Amino acid sequence: MKHAIRQNGSVPMPVVSRAAILVEPGKPLVIDEIEVADPGTTDILIRLDAASLCHSDLSYIEGKFRHSLPAIFGHEGIGEVLQIGADVTSAAVGDIVVPFLVPDCGECVFCRSGKTNMCAQMGRSYRPDFPTWFRWQGKNVPGFMALGTFSEYLVVPQDQVQKVNPAADRATASCIGCGVTTGVGAALIAAKVDPGSSVVVIGLGGVGLSTVQGAKIAGAKTIIAVDVMPGKEAAARAMGATHFVNGSGGDVAQAVQTLTGIGADYAFDCVGSPTVFEQALACLSKGGWSKMITVGMIPDDRPVPVTWSQMLGRNWHNTMMGGAKRQDVATYVDWFVSGKLDLAEMVSQEITLDQINEGFAMMKKGETNRAVIRYR
Missing domain, CATH: 3.40.50.720 (NAD(P)-binding Rossmann-like Domain)
Incomplete structure (x- = not known):
C-alpha cells in the first residue's frame, strides 16, 4: 500500500499497513490491515522493503516465551525512512535503515561503560506506559521489543534504528539486523x-x-x-x-x-x-x-x-545479539556490500507476507536457512 510523502517529509496519518498478527500461541498468524500512528518527536516511520523470519519469533509464536497478545512480531528488516520526529538526529527522510532489537540510549551505566551492548532500556516495550504505534480492530497492539517488522510500515524509536549502505541487496540485508x-x-x-x-x-x-x-x-x-x-x-x-x-x-x-x-x-x-x-x-x-x-x-x-x-x-x-551494538550493523552491511561478508547462502526462500505461516513451518522442519518476506 503506497502513501504520498509531503514536501516536509510527513505522511498522511494514520498509515494503513498489512501485518501478520499473533493472536494466540501455537496458532497461525492472522494477516490483516492495521493502523500505524504518527511517530513521536524521537521516533522514525519506516516503510520496509523486506523482513526476515527469525527463530526467536518462532519461539514466541509457539509459546516458549511469554508476551502480551495480540502482538506483531518480527525484528529483522530493512527499509526507507518516510517520516521523522522533530528531535530525530540519527536519520533523515529517504535514508535506508535497519531496525535493531537492543536500545542504545547512550545515557545509562551500561551504555556509558563501553563494555557491553546491553542497555538499561532493554525490554522497555513490556512496560505498561510504553507507547505502541499499532492499532488493530480498534485496540492498541504492541510490536515485539518496540519493533514489529511483520508489518510493512512501523514506527521505531531512533535509538533502535541504524542507517546503512543503500547499495545493499534488500532481501539479504534484511537478515543482518539480528541473525x-x-x-x-x-x-x-x-x-x-x-x-x-x-x-x-x-x-x-x-x-x-x-x-x-x-x-x-x-x-x-x-x-x-x-x-x-x-x-x-x-x-x-x-x-x-x-x-x-x-x-x-x-x-x-x-x-x-x-x-x-x-x-x-x-x-x-x-x-x-x-x-x-x-x-x-x-x-x-x-x-x-x-x-x-x-x-x-x-x-x-x-x-x-x-x-x-x-x-x-x-x-x-x-x-x-552476539555482543554487537546497532552501529555494528552498519559495519556488517558495508562488509556485505564489499564482499568481505559472504551471505550468498543466507536467504533460501523469498516469500510474501501471506506466506509467513508456511515460512515458519519450513523453519520448524529445518528446511530453510532464512526465509525473507518481500514487501516490494
Whole structure:
C-alpha cells in the first residue's frame, strides 16, 4: 500500500499497513490491515522493503516465551525512512535503515561503560506506559521489543534504528539486523576467535551459518559445522566450514575431539536447548582457555544440566545479539556490500507476507536457512 510523502517529509496519518498478527500461541498468524500512528518527536516511520523470519519469533509464536497478545512480531528488516520526529538526529527522510532489537540510549551505566551492548532500556516495550504505534480492530497492539517488522510500515524509536549502505541487496540485508549480526558478533565480539584456532558451531540456521562466517573472517583454521540436517552441509561449507558433522549420526563431541586432537578452542550453541548446551560444552578442550558461547535462546523452564567437573578447564559465556551494538550493523552491511561478508547462502526462500505461516513451518522442519518476506 503506497502513501504520498509531503514536501516536509510527513505522511498522511494514520498509515494503513498489512501485518501478520499473533493472536494466540501455537496458532497461525492472522494477516490483516492495521493502523500505524504518527511517530513521536524521537521516533522514525519506516516503510520496509523486506523482513526476515527469525527463530526467536518462532519461539514466541509457539509459546516458549511469554508476551502480551495480540502482538506483531518480527525484528529483522530493512527499509526507507518516510517520516521523522522533530528531535530525530540519527536519520533523515529517504535514508535506508535497519531496525535493531537492543536500545542504545547512550545515557545509562551500561551504555556509558563501553563494555557491553546491553542497555538499561532493554525490554522497555513490556512496560505498561510504553507507547505502541499499532492499532488493530480498534485496540492498541504492541510490536515485539518496540519493533514489529511483520508489518510493512512501523514506527521505531531512533535509538533502535541504524542507517546503512543503500547499495545493499534488500532481501539479504534484511537478515543482518539480528541473525547475521548475532552470529558474526558471537565469533568476533563475544568469543573473540583467534586466528589459527578451532571452532565448532552447532545449529546451522541463519545465526549458525553467520557464526561460521564470523569464524572464517576471524581466521580460524578448523571450523566444524554440526547439524541434524545433512542438507545444511553445502551451505555451511560455502560460508567457511572446513568440516561437517551430522548431529544425529553419533557422538558429536568425540567427532570434534578426533578432528582437533584435544577438543575445540571455541564452541557455539546456536540452537538454544539444554541438550545442545551440554553437547557444545563437551566439544571444548580442557586446557583452561577454551570458551563456549550460548547464542540460541534457552527457555526458562528448561534448566541447563551442568556440573563442576564438566566446567573444569572450560569457560562459558551467554550473549545477546552476539555482543554487537546497532552501529555494528552498519559495519556488517558495508562488509556485505564489499564482499568481505559472504551471505550468498543466507536467504533460501523469498516469500510474501501471506506466506509467513508456511515460512515458519519450513523453519520448524529445518528446511530453510532464512526465509525473507518481500514487501516490494
